[in-house]
Amino acid sequence: MHRTNTLKVTSISGRGRAYCATRHITKGTTVLISEPIATVVSQEWLPETCLWCFHCSYPRRNKVKAILTQDNKRKLPSETAGFCSETCKNLAITNHRCEEWDTVVNAYIAIDDEYRLREQHEGLATPATSEVDSNDYFGGNVTRQGQQAGNTIDLNDEAQAEGWIDTVWDMAVNSPAFLASKNSILPDTYKADMCKLIASCLIRKHHCDTADNDNLHIQSYSSLMQMQYNEISRFQSHFKKMILTDELAHELAKDMKIPTHAGQDFDTAIQYVPEEILADIEMYIFFASAFEKSKTPIEWAYDHRLFRQVLYREMSNSFGIWDPPEGSEPELLGWALHPVAVYFNHSCAPNIRKFRQGRNMVFIADQDIEDGQELCIAYGSVEEKVQARRARLSEHYSFWCQCTRCCQEST
Ligand SMILES: C[S@@+](CC[C@H](N)C(=O)[O-])C[C@H]1O[C@@H](n2cnc3c(N)ncnc32)[C@H](O)[C@@H]1O
DSSP states (O other), X not given: OEEOTTEEEEEETTTEEEEEESSOBOTTOEEEEEOOSEEEEOGGGTTTBBTTXXXXXXXXXOSEESOOOSOSTTOOXXXXXXXXXXXXXXXXXXXXXXXXXXXXXXXXXXXXXXXXXXXXXXXXXXXXXTTOOHHHHHTSSOOOTTOOSSSEEETTSHHHHHHHHHHHHHHHHTOHHHHHHHTTXXXXXXXXXXXXXXXXXXXXXXXXXXXXXXXXXXXXXXXXXXSOOOHHHHHHHHHHHHHXXXXXXXXXXXXXXXXXXXXXXXXXXXXXXOHHHHHHHHHHHHHHHHHHHSSSOOGGGGOHHHHHHHHHHHHHHOEEEEESSSSSSOEEEEEEEOGGGTTOEEOSSOSEEEEEEXXXXXXXXXXXXXXXXXXXEOSSOOOSOHHHHHHHHHHHHSOOOOOHHHHHHTO
């Protein structure tokens, strides 16, 4: 990690925490080089991409295998994963806590195994029945944290929304009928990849919690927890979209308020859950069943709260691993989480350019920047008109862009 003394974290109204210049920065200055805490190479590019430095040798496969499998008949994507050299393999192993690398590889295989199993049984999902009775699970009328005693739960209120969303997850993952309706659904490969990334982070948590010898050059799970958490804003933004576009949902909750009993009865609650959030729950069910069946079951895999801790940080903070690292028409090889690099807000007129250098992300001033000025990158293309840019950012990152350019162009 290399942080220059040119930037610091401050708070900016409407945009949260942000990196700002601590002095005049001249165009071309490197302001930050950051290492990832966790990465995943997508299933599609696994055979040709080095798990450590991300060198992609397509169409040649990696020279050094990550896993020495005995079973050639049953090759899973992760069993083809590897490194471009022994040096990269050694770096991967020594840069993890003891045993950690092995657990990560086994987690990958468990996820591939579950994916393959579902691929074989695709379309055989048991339809959901209306026999779901989550009141049994909660032991009747339980009022949970954040839930008001009045007649409605206000989803605009962060604490109420948080308590209700947590309740819905609990009800969903403890409902046998709901689980039966979801446990054969084949996720898209992107979701299986995200499960691998989440597993890597939770393995780091486990090793941070239990390791005796602290390896100081390894980034801790707590650094990941400093990243912005977007579960509530994601729920609210998809809920708003749902009540605008779905007549029934509009009738049920036009003002973001839902009846209190939707926090106690799963059949009622589920009507208020946007499909994007249902897809997140499905992803967790996939994740948990992968580890339930794995040869080395991992106890933390059955905790949706831990899964959500990472999922809703990954969503607003991960960086794509692009190849070539800079330039036109790159391929997306995977994703990486960089705890130190997450304070660059988005601007539709960015002053910082980022590119990948091997495993690291490098951030360079693209113009002269004044002392105190905010340092911003672009989260994707900034070519469209203001409404289209804001809609894309809202859809993908759950925020309404408040950059100077958007604010000027929308007045
Ligand atoms: C990678 S984080 C950046 C750091 C973040 N501001 C924080 O406090 O941790 C991305 C989040 O920052 C906020 N953000 C970034 N750029 C923004 C912008 N142009 N307008 C409004 N919010 C922005 C959004 O909440 C977004 O989900």
